[in-house]
Amino acid sequence: MMLEARDLVLEDRLAHVGLSLRPGAITAICGPNGAGKSSLLEALAGLLDVDSGSIVLGDRDLASYQPRERAQAIGYLPQEHTVSWDVPVRRLVELGRMPHGDKRTEPVEAALQALDVEHLADRRAQSLSGGETARVLLARVLAGEPQWILADEPLAALDIGHQLALLKHLRRAADSGIGVVLVLHDLSHAMNHADRVVVLDGGTLAADDEPHRALAAEVVERVWQTQVEWIERGDRMALMPL
Amino acid sequence: MNRAVLVMAALLAIALPLSLLAGRVWIDPATTPNAALILGELRLPRAVLAIVVGAGLGAAGAAMQGYLRNPLADPGLFGIAPGAALGAVTALFFGFTASAWLLPLFALVGAGGAMALLAVIAGRTGGIALFTLAGLMVASLAGALTALAISMAPNAFAMSEIVLWLNGALTDRSWREVWLAGPMVLLGIVFLMRAGAGLDALTLGEPVARSLGVDTNRLLWLLILGVGLTIGAGVAVAGIIGFVGLIVPHLVRPLTDRRPSQLIVPSALAGALLVLVADSVVRILPLVTELRLGIALSLLGAPFFLWLLLRMRKGLA
Numbered sequence: 001m002m003l004e005a006r007d008l009v010l011e012d013r014l015a016h017v018g019l020s021l022r023p024g025a026i027t028a029i030c031g032p033n034g035a036g037k038s039s040l041l042e043a044l045a046g047l048l049d050v051d052s053g054s055i056v057l058g059d060r061d062l063a064s065y066q067p068r069e070r071a072q073a074i075g076y077l078p079q080e081h082t083v084s085w086d087v088p089v090r091r092l093v094e095l096g097r098m099p100h101g102d103k104r105t106e107p108v109e110a111a112l113q114a115l116d117v118e119h120l121a122d123r124r125a126q127s128l129s130g131g132e133t134a135r136v137l138l139a140r141v142l143a144g145e146p147q148w149i150l151a152d153e154p155l156a157a158l159d160i161g162h163q164l165a166l167l168k169h170l171r172r173a174a175d176s177g178i179g180v181v182l183v184l185h186d187l188s189h190a191m192n193h194a195d196r197v198v199v200l201d202g203g204t205l206a207a208d209d210e211p212h213r214a215l216a217a218e219v220v221e222r223v224w225q226t227q228v229e230w231i232e233r234g235d236r237m238a239l240m241p242l
Numbered sequence: 243m244n245r246a247v248l249v250m251a252a253l254l255a256i257a258l259p260l261s262l263l264a265g266r267v268w269i270d271p272a273t274t275p276n277a278a279l280i281l282g283e284l285r286l287p288r289a290v291l292a293i294v295v296g297a298g299l300g301a302a303g304a305a306m307q308g309y310l311r312n313p314l315a316d317p318g319l320f321g322i323a324p325g326a327a328l329g330a331v332t333a334l335f336f337g338f339t340a341s342a343w344l345l346p347l348f349a350l351v352g353a354g355g356a357m358a359l360l361a362v363i364a365g366r367t368g369g370i371a372l373f374t375l376a377g378l379m380v381a382s383l384a385g386a387l388t389a390l391a392i393s394m395a396p397n398a399f400a401m402s403e404i405v406l407w408l409n410g411a412l413t414d415r416s417w418r419e420v421w422l423a424g425p426m427v428l429l430g431i432v433f434l435m436r437a438g439a440g441l442d443a444l445t446l447g448e449p450v451a452r453s454l455g456v457d458t459n460r461l462l463w464l465l466i467l468g469v470g471l472t473i474g475a476g477v478a479v480a481g482i483i484g485f486v487g488l489i490v491p492h493l494v495r496p497l498t499d500r501r502p503s504q505l506i507v508p509s510a511l512a513g514a515l516l517v518l519v520a521d522s523v524v525r526i527l528p529l530v531t532e533l534r535l536g537i538a539l540s541l542l543g544a545p546f547f548l549w550l551l552l553r554m555r556k557g558l559a
Contacts, residue, residue, distance in 0.1 A: 047452050071455030082447035084311035085500045095443055099455040124500075140446070144454075 001058040001073070003044060003148055003179060008053040013039040015203045016053070023147060023179035026170060028190035030183075030215065031200035032224050037183045038079070038152050040200060044181060045076040045150045057148075071099030075146035079153040079183075081133050086126040089117065089136050096143030111142035115169055131162040138166065148179040155186060167193045191215050191230070191237045199223055212237075246497035246508035254293070254515045261289050261522040287417045292521045293514040294420060295412070295480045298427040298472030300513020301506050303487025304494070305434040308441035308502025309465050310374060314550070317473045317487040320466075321380030325356025326477035327408060328384040328391075334404045335391045345407075346422055346478035353474025356380050357466050364462065370448060373462060410481030410536035412521050423475040430471030431510055437464040438503030445502065483536045485543025486513050492550065 005019040013036045021027050021044075029037045042048045044055055046062040055062040057073060065073070075096070083092065093108050112118045115135040120128065128136060134154065141149055149170070155163045167189065174180045174195075184190045190197050190211060197214035199207035201223045207214040220228045220239075227242040262285045263269045269285070271277045302317040310319075317323060329352020332338075333345045359380050364373040388408070395401035440461040443451035452458055476483065490513045491505055498504040517535070520542070524533040 042449070045453055047449055066455075067452070067457055068455035071453060074453070076450065076453035078447065078449050080447060082445075082450070084445045084447075085308075085502065087445060087500045091442075091499055091501055092446070095446065095454060098439065098443055137446070 001147055001179075002056075003074075003181075004056040005040070005044060006054050006056060008040070008043055008055070009051045010036075010039055010043065010048065010203075011051055013203050014043070014050075017200075017203070017205055019198060019205070019208065021179060021181060024174055024177045025195040026174045026180045026182065026193060027196045027198060028182050028184045028194035028211070029198045029200065030185075030187060030190050031206070034202075035200040035223075036203040037200055040198075041150050041152050041181065041183050042076075045074050046070050047076065068099050068101070072144070073146060074148045074150060075141035075144050077137060077141050077149070077151040077154055079156060081130070081137060081157075083125045083133065083137075086124045088121070089123050089125055089128070090121040092125050092136060093117075093121075093139045093143050096140045099144055107145050108143045111139040114142055114172070115139040116165075130157050131159065134158055134162065134166065135169075138169065142173065146178065148181065149173060150181045152183045153185060154182060155184065155189060163189065187215055187220065188237065188239045191239070244498055244504055244508065246494050246504070247511065249497060250494070250508050250511035250515060254511055254518070257515055257518050257522075258289060258293075261292075261518050262286060264522045265525045283416070287420050288412050288415050288521070289518060290420050291415050291423065291479060292412055292518040294424050294427050295476040295483065296486060296513040296515065296517030297510040298423075298430060298476045298513070299483060299486040299517070300490040300494075301431045301434050301510040302469045302472045303489075303513070304491040304502065304505040304509035305437060305441065305465060305468060306487065307491050308505065309437075309444065309461075310370065311444060313492065313554075314488070316485075317469055318381065318484065319374065320356070320360065320377040320469050320473070321384060322353050322356045322360075322377075322470050322473045323477050323482060324381045324384035324388065325359075326350070326353035326474045327482050328352045328388050329355070330407060330478065330481070331388050331391045331404050334400060334407060335395060337396075337400065342418060343422075346419070349478035350474055352384070353470055353477065356384065357470040357474070360466055361463075406534070407481050408536070409534040410477070410483040411532075411534045412480055412517075413532055415479065419479040423479040426471045426475035430468045430473075430475070431506070433464050433468035433471065434506050435503075437461055437468060438506055440464070441502035481536055483517065484540050485547070486516055486539060489543055489546050490516060492546075 003021045008017040197211045231238045306315045326349040330349040333348035338344045363376040440456045494508045
């Protein structure tokens with residue numbers, strides 16, 4: 001199912017943003033601070049009341065979905081890793097089944113396995129490291145078997161090893177047909193791991209293309225107001241500020 | 243059913259018969275004259291009422307801590323208990339105590355008023371911060387009006403009655419209070435139990451809970467109704483009994499997997515146990531006049547709260 005934003009307007013945050021996202025791919029949303037990235041992601045997840053415009057999932061307006069129906073289709077992972085109570089990890093991951101109202105264990109076990117956190121299943125959530133928590137919370141999203149995963153800066157606060165591991169998991173999810181939308185600050189990760197990059201600037205769409213076009217040095221210079229150069233090594237690119 | 247429920251139910255089953263026998267006069271069912279009458283008409287209703295009131299306080303405390311995601315939350319924060327107290331104080335102020343029904347009814351009207359005010363202010367948006375602030379304002383408004391009533395009491399008798407009543411007690415209660423509060427508290431606990439799944443999802447924060455399909459408005463209404471009925475009915479029949487809602491979830495939490503939904507029923511049982519035991523203790527204490535239950539529980543609760551803060555400070559440092 002396609003996920004579309006049609007002429008989205010949100011006061012002071014988004015101005016007439018239109019997007020059409022396809023499943024089975026990783027889309028990165030990039031932009032300077034305050035560009036409206038998180039707002040766009042929240043709107044795509046159906047969690048914001050927009051001033052005008054609409055989000056369309058499949059052939060229906062997302063606003064017409066029942067909360068549970070929407071939750072079955074879209075898994076959302078915010079930037080903050082809030083875990084208020086020291087519950088066992090397995091119970092947290094099981095929350096992913098909530099939209100389905102079932103107690104099926106296979107998706108929960110599969111999600112724990114996919115993110116290499118099976119061995120943590122009986123640990124208490126607040127005893128985990130930052131990297132472990134990030135993986136467990138993504139496992140919670142996967143356990144819901146959503147068609148779309150929308151994650152806000154899932155790589156923030158992770159070391160490079162965990163960042164790459166998480167990107168690998170997300171790639172696997174995309175290859176299995178899930179639509180993955182990530183807000184990313186690290187432009188090199190966006191360049192190397194996304195199939196498509198959406199660049200927001202001041203609430204408007206500055207670019208929406210393949211990574212090497214959307215994040216071309218001149219776009220980065222214009223939007224981020226920083227002189228940069230891309231360094232190519234094999235099939236990988238690294239961003240070098242000048 | 244989890245371990246905490248079994249433990250608390252077992253303790254309650256032990257405490258209930260003991261509390262029936264305990265008092266200024268210890269009852270030996272075989273030899274005490276009129277034992278059946280004392281047990282059936284005085285001690286049993288008082289014990290059942292302690293269970294009813296305590297269960298409501300415990301369940302409401304657990305649900306509040308889950309909803310506000312804060313272990314220091316207390317049902318009093320919602321302003322429902324102060325609202326109910328204001329209703330009762332109004333009845334006492336105007337001397338509307340000719341019928342035994344009037345005071346609890348006024349208290350229920352006060353609780354209902356506080357609930358309605360909360361619903362009007364925060365009901366539509368369902369935001370937790372707004373709701374908490376609204377609750378605090380309702381509480382401080384009701385508190386100020388109560389203080390006003392005390393300071394303007396028509397005579398010293400009314401004033402002392404108000405002050406005494408505000409320090410809750412279960413003295414001289416009968417089956418009438420049980421029938422008044424019991425069904426409401428039970429219904430309130432059912433509402434709070436229905437909020438359990440939503441409270442579990444809130445563990446991951448409000449945006450995630452909404453993304454999981456939790457209708458935060460419905461959750462708010464369940465909380466308002468649940469806390470309103472349990473606390474409103476409790477205050478109506480027993481006055482203000484503090485700290486139970488704050489302490490009990492902490493005592494129960496280590497026995498559960500710490501999910502808010504798993505805490506509500508055991509907290510109801512533990513609250514029942516705590517109030518039952520405390521009420522038995524105030525009956526036994528060799529004082530000239532019976533120590534008010536509300537004072538006794540505050541004497542117990544305030545040091546506990548301080549200990550909790552000390553422990554949290556260590557954890558944060």
